[in-house]
Amino acid sequence: MDKLLQHLEKLNFSVNEAKVYLTMIKLGPSLAGNIAKEARLDRSSTYNALKALTQRGIISTIFENKRTTYIPENPKKIIDYYKEKEEIAKLIAPEIEKQFHYRKEKSAVKVFKGFKGVKTVFQDVIDTCDKGSVYHILGSEGQVSEHMPYYASILRARKEQKKIHTRTIIRSGRILKTKGKYTEYREVPVNTISPVTINLYPGKVAIFIWGDNPECILIENEEVKKTFESYFEFMWKHAKK
Template identity: 30%
Template sequence: MSEELKQAGLTENESKVYLALVDLGPSLAGQISRKTGLHRRTIYDTTEMLIKKGLVGYILKNNRKLFQASNPNRLLEIIKEKENLISPLIESLQLKYLSTKEKEETNFYKGKEGLKTVFEDQLNSKEILILGASPKAYEVLQFYFKWYDKSRKEKKIKAKIIATDKKIKKIPLSEIKYLPNKYENPVAVNIYDDKTAIILWAKEPIAIVIKNKEIAAGYKSYFELMWKIAR
């Protein structure tokens, strides 16, 4: 129980003294000292802190203090008081955090699991533009794209895809156009909302995701230009 009380915000000595008083009932400092193994001076300091927290009270009997534990429900009240105290702070921090998140970000991802994070982020968007779709994507992530395309279809997220390999076809909710093979490139660019994901489809894939409205708008303009050229 001592460990749980520490997690609730009590110090080690406070936990020992409170538990001792629950066991002993109203007790003198000397009795608490013998029960806990703590020095009497420490008992007085600790009970003073517990009194301030409302976890311990005392009665005077023959001019001597008998300490007693308060109802354990007081522990819940302390936690609620802390929640009430910290809630406005959390709200303030959350606003600052969200305002920071609105600013541009650049995140790097490596490996198959990192790439899955990138594609799952795209499932929160309205439309995805893919420049340079490669069959290597299916080689690297294999069955993952079946789940991804199914999820995208369920969420009704459309995609426009520019590829060089005509083996890429019949992808749900997707328009596909093709460029000549001479434009084949291991790097693909996925544009969605205000984000641009630059993906290198290597054996150990790498992705850079840039959150920036101007950069995303620039890549969208370039995509639309290539879309007109593609067949």
Template identity: 30%
Template sequence: MNAELLENLGLTKAEIKVYLCLLELNSASASEIAERCGIYRKNAYDALGRLIKKGLVGFAKVETKTIFIATEPQKLLDFLEVRKSEIRSILPELKKIYRAKPAFDDVAVFKGKNGLKSIFEELLKSRANYDLFGSAEKFKEILPYYYPIYQRKKAENKVQCRGIYSENERGKEYVKEFIGEARFLHKEFVNQLSTTMVYDPNVAIIIWKENPIGIVIKSPEVAESYKRYFEMLWANAKT
């Protein structure tokens, strides 16, 4: 049983342990549950109380004892629907707070290969044209299967792109796969360990390493500054 899935639903580790034990037992006293789970009886009571509030456990009085009963696992879906309903009820207020916040630069950090894919997919979804400078080699090296897919999706979405690469990357297969207009500069002017992408009002800085990092800055002023820098490089780059 993947307990992590239950944890993602908002159950604590103690609640998960008690709930799974009770599913096996079907019905039991708190003492029996505590013994079966290998936890203190007080902790079992606390977890049972919370599970009852969540509708995942019921109870009955049998003579002088309280017997706890596991409800149908289908109740997990009901519990999830209740949580979704609660979130929906506060969304209007949360949106008011979000809109009312003062303007400032948003910075988001994405870690790992899937994090980088999120950045690229969001760019494709926006269909925004963009400029970039940095390493194509590292992109292909770290995301070898995704690189050609991304280039193909750019063409399908009619996303136009200008790229500045190091002179020593000219003629490389991965540069030939690049969909867009490419120019080249001497390697000392192009960072081979990162790629910077400018798509107003965003700037995405990708740091290529084994566990890559992507930093997305949402700011028209910052984007404009990087745009001017790119145009200066572009004017001096060679085709």
């Protein structure tokens, strides 16, 4: 249940909305009072959550005998809800881009925090890399699969769809649980397990610091990227295949 709550929160459900929704899935059609009792929430919080879930279209209501019964819809409605949001985003994005007058500076340093921030950087890797291009990873410990298992397969699929090749330097002895279709590994004799991973891709260096609340420092500077890349190439040349 806790895992489901966490995943729903990542879909922008509030804590109370997630609790109420999972309670309804368990109970089936129910009155608000019964839902509040089972979810261990006060009535006001329950009604607010029910209202929000109704607006999303993932629950419905029946009014009979002067009482409202709340009914959970098929969970696939969640997918439908976000597909609709995606279509809206696709519709308005071109118009927003026309009005986007921000002039990109020659260099910039940005900090992204939390799992959402990390996902933003990974999506930037996918968007920035051309089809069939190569980017480099230094110090990977499989943190994406460990901390974001729900997202790791999505990221892998997006990379493979664009046929993006990855050259990854890892420490000797690291056990590889999965290997991407376009990923090549080489080993260096390092005993320390580091929470830091460095990604090098066109014009950018992304430094990930992994933990319960991960961060990423993104450096947008071609010269800095080339410098890191020269170090990477030296290590790659001398690393064990």
